[in-house]
Amino acid sequence: MPSSPASEAPLETPPDAVAIEAAAHRLAGQAVATPLLEWPELNAQVGGRVLIKAETLQRTGSFKFRGAFNKISRLLESGQKPRTIVAYSSGNHAQGVAAAAGLLGLPAVIVMPADAPAIKLAKTRAYGAEVVTYDRRGGESREAVAEAILAEREGTLVRPYDDPDIIAGQGTVGQELVSQAASRGVTLDAVLVPCSGGGLVAGCALAVAERSPGTRVYAVEPEGFDDTRRSLVAHRRLANRPAGDAGHSFCDALLAPMPGALTFAINDRLLAGGLAVSDAEVARAMAFAFRTLKLVVEPGGAVALAAVLAGKIDCRGRSVAVVCSGGNVDAETFCRALAEGDGQG
Amino acid sequence: MPSSPASEAPLETPPDAVAIEAAAHRLAGQAVATPLLEWPELNAQVGGRVLIKAETLQRTGSFKFRGAFNKISRLLESGQKPRTIVAYSSGNHAQGVAAAAGLLGLPAVIVMPADAPAIKLAKTRAYGAEVVTYDRRGGESREAVAEAILAEREGTLVRPYDDPDIIAGQGTVGQELVSQAASRGVTLDAVLVPCSGGGLVAGCALAVAERSPGTRVYAVEPEGFDDTRRSLVAHRRLANRPAGDAGHSFCDALLAPMPGALTFAINDRLLAGGLAVSDAEVARAMAFAFRTLKLVVEPGGAVALAAVLAGKIDCRGRSVAVVCSGGNVDAETFCRALAEGDGQG
Numbered sequence: 001m002p003s004s005p006a007s008e009a010p011l012e013t014p015p016d017a018v019a020i021e022a023a024a025h026r027l028a029g030q031a032v033a034t035p036l037l038e039w040p041e042l043n044a045q046v047g048g049r050v051l052i053k054a055e056t057l058q059r060t061g062s063f064k065f066r067g068a069f070n071k072i073s074r075l076l077e078s079g080q081k082p083r084t085i086v087a088y089s090s091g092n093h094a095q096g097v098a099a100a101a102g103l104l105g106l107p108a109v110i111v112m113p114a115d116a117p118a119i120k121l122a123k124t125r126a127y128g129a130e131v132v133t134y135d136r137r138g139g140e141s142r143e144a145v146a147e148a149i150l151a152e153r154e155g156t157l158v159r160p161y162d163d164p165d166i167i168a169g170q171g172t173v174g175q176e177l178v179s180q181a182a183s184r185g186v187t188l189d190a191v192l193v194p195c196s197g198g199g200l201v202a203g204c205a206l207a208v209a210e211r212s213p214g215t216r217v218y219a220v221e222p223e224g225f226d227d228t229r230r231s232l233v234a235h236r237r238l239a240n241r242p243a244g245d246a247g248h249s250f251c252d253a254l255l256a257p258m259p260g261a262l263t264f265a266i267n268d269r270l271l272a273g274g275l276a277v278s279d280a281e282v283a284r285a286m287a288f289a290f291r292t293l294k295l296v297v298e299p300g301g302a303v304a305l306a307a308v309l310a311g312k313i314d315c316r317g318r319s320v321a322v323v324c325s326g327g328n329v330d331a332e333t334f335c336r337a338l339a340e341g342d343g344q345g
Numbered sequence: 346m347p348s349s350p351a352s353e354a355p356l357e358t359p360p361d362a363v364a365i366e367a368a369a370h371r372l373a374g375q376a377v378a379t380p381l382l383e384w385p386e387l388n389a390q391v392g393g394r395v396l397i398k399a400e401t402l403q404r405t406g407s408f409k410f411r412g413a414f415n416k417i418s419r420l421l422e423s424g425q426k427p428r429t430i431v432a433y434s435s436g437n438h439a440q441g442v443a444a445a446a447g448l449l450g451l452p453a454v455i456v457m458p459a460d461a462p463a464i465k466l467a468k469t470r471a472y473g474a475e476v477v478t479y480d481r482r483g484g485e486s487r488e489a490v491a492e493a494i495l496a497e498r499e500g501t502l503v504r505p506y507d508d509p510d511i512i513a514g515q516g517t518v519g520q521e522l523v524s525q526a527a528s529r530g531v532t533l534d535a536v537l538v539p540c541s542g543g544g545l546v547a548g549c550a551l552a553v554a555e556r557s558p559g560t561r562v563y564a565v566e567p568e569g570f571d572d573t574r575r576s577l578v579a580h581r582r583l584a585n586r587p588a589g590d591a592g593h594s595f596c597d598a599l600l601a602p603m604p605g606a607l608t609f610a611i612n613d614r615l616l617a618g619g620l621a622v623s624d625a626e627v628a629r630a631m632a633f634a635f636r637t638l639k640l641v642v643e644p645g646g647a648v649a650l651a652a653v654l655a656g657k658i659d660c661r662g663r664s665v666a667v668v669c670s671g672g673n674v675d676a677e678t679f680c681r682a683l684a685e686g687d688g689q690g
Binding site (some may be wrong): 032035037038040041056059061104119124186193287290291292293294295296297327331334335338339342 | 635641
């Protein structure tokens with residue numbers, strides 16, 4: 001029987017530090033152990049130490065490869081060799097799943113909106129996946145399209161975040177950054193992580209709780225799409241207002257409608273809180289990353305850096321790690337952000 | 346007595362592997378041990394393994410910090426505490442010297458053209474240096490301006506490339522990349538290095554000759570400014586045609602008029618040859634770095650990558666390291682390169 005789509009996530013055991021350790025072993029030699037970088041200019045600007053986890057340099061240009069590779073590896077280890085890997089995503093998860101399935105020798109079908117950026121469609125195909133498009137403007141549901149493919153191909157769905165193996169894979173980001181900080185003698189006061197469905201921040205929170213329990217972990221979201229921040233305050237899952245009502249954000253990677261069930265259970269227990277940043281603050285962070293860090297960071301990947309630069313958290317005299325989670329942005333959006341964000345930062 | 350300017354470089358002993366080792370010790374904890382990165386997409390494109398030394402992530406955004414810090418440290422070790430560090434540069438050397446002098450507690454005066462990019466003037470000042478501008482259009486000579494400052498302040502000149510301590514500092518790039526490649530089991534067939542006056546490639550060639558003698562090292566230059574390539578063929582130093590006659594290149598960091606005396610003596614002995622790339626090939630490499638590597642690379646920093654992507658060297662079945670030497674480019678130039686280079690790569 002094919003798996004059910006993400007909206008009906010079964011209750012599953014949340015991952016723990018052991019699962020993250022196991023994920024790290026699976027990813028060794030496959031994922032990039034991305035560098036943890038530091039710039040005196042940034043430190044001077046905030047009056048503390050800021051360590052950037054440059055996950056932009058990860059395979060496929062975002063952290064999503066980690067979770068996808070861990071998940072598909074686990075499926076293979078469990079003996080249930082999937083016939084076809086299926087995912088739906090308009091962006092980074094698509095590329096992560098496509099690349100991981102290709103490496104592990106499995107065919108992948110990715111359901112993507114027909115009007116997704118051409119570069120994201122092209123890159124997903126370049127990793128060897130079959131791309132099935134649907135018309136999101138015409139009201140076609142990606143879940144329905146995926147359901148049909150799952151049934152027809154006896155496929156296995158790889159969810160973007162609400163899955164213990166995905167969370168464990170993303171958690172290797174947190175595990176790496178704590179040990180990279182420790183190797184230069186730094187105990188982190190805080191870790192700031194971009195958040196959409198919450199898989200990356202949940203995984204990081206688990207790893208950090210295990211390895212550096214005094215470190216506070218924050219989820220960072222775009223203004224208007226700060227469902228996790230509000231849910232953390234309410235201690236229950238709250239949705240964003242429907243698209244349109246919620247306003248607009250150019251953080252295309254961070255627009256999940258509400259926190260995941262599994263991810264929120266972890267985040268509610270472990271996070272110190274949530275922070276929200278405006279598009280203008282994100283553009284300024286992207287321009288700063290261009291000018292000073294020489295890193296290409298996409299809008300959604302830059303929200304944690306934006307929070308630091310905009311003073312949403314006090315870094316004075318403290319050591320703070322910031323995850324820059326992805327760099328898949330087209331030239332037009334990037335250059336517009338540089339034009340908007342320059343001279344302000 | 347103040348030092349004489351670069352045009353009258355005294356005969357000095359060329360550096361050796363021991364000098365590079367000593368430079369590496371001085372730079373430990375000061376310079377970034379920049380990552381050596383690899384992308385499956387790039388490997389697939391060239392049919393071999395390409396390892397990118399991301400010196401864009403170096404302090405001040407280019408390799409120049411290494412040589413400057415080593416040189417000024419050596420001045421201090423020799424007991425002749427300089428009163429003021431003086432340099433002339435319109436770009437990366439200015440920032441490298443300013444940052445190194447600041448770290449080592451010495452005042453620095455950098456002579457820069459009044460019409461240098463505002464960001465380069467601002468960043469050089471931000472590292473704590475005093476910037477003295479001159480009018481290059483009106484025919485003022487930077488050497489004359491520097492001479493006056495050297496005399497007046499009892500200053501010490503830090504040359505951009507034709508100095509053994511500068512070459513040894515830049516050589517740490519080569520030393521690092523060979524050992525980083527070895528740590529993942531790779532013996533390099535070739536190393537491609539951007540070249541202007543030749544300090545970086547000379548230092549890298551010395552380090553590579555010591556640690557990986559079978560590896561061939563190439564200097565890469567912009568077309569029309571390929572003085573090192575032509576000099577290597579002739580086995581004597583040849584100048585570029587005067588600016589204007591030489592055409593134009595947007596590789597602003599690679600426009601030295603001719604090879605240095607000291608650097609060329611090393612390069613003539615150790616390099617396998619020189620390669621030249623067009624502005625269009627460089628723009629394509631910058632767009633590729635943006636799109637796939639998520640690295641901001643300036644035109645002059647991208648020439649070695651351009652040579653690989655344009656097939657100037659056969660990478661099939663081979664392992665090739667490419668130095669991306671700097672990322673100090675303004676948004677306007679960068680976005681123009683993306684527009685020109687996209688869709689071609």
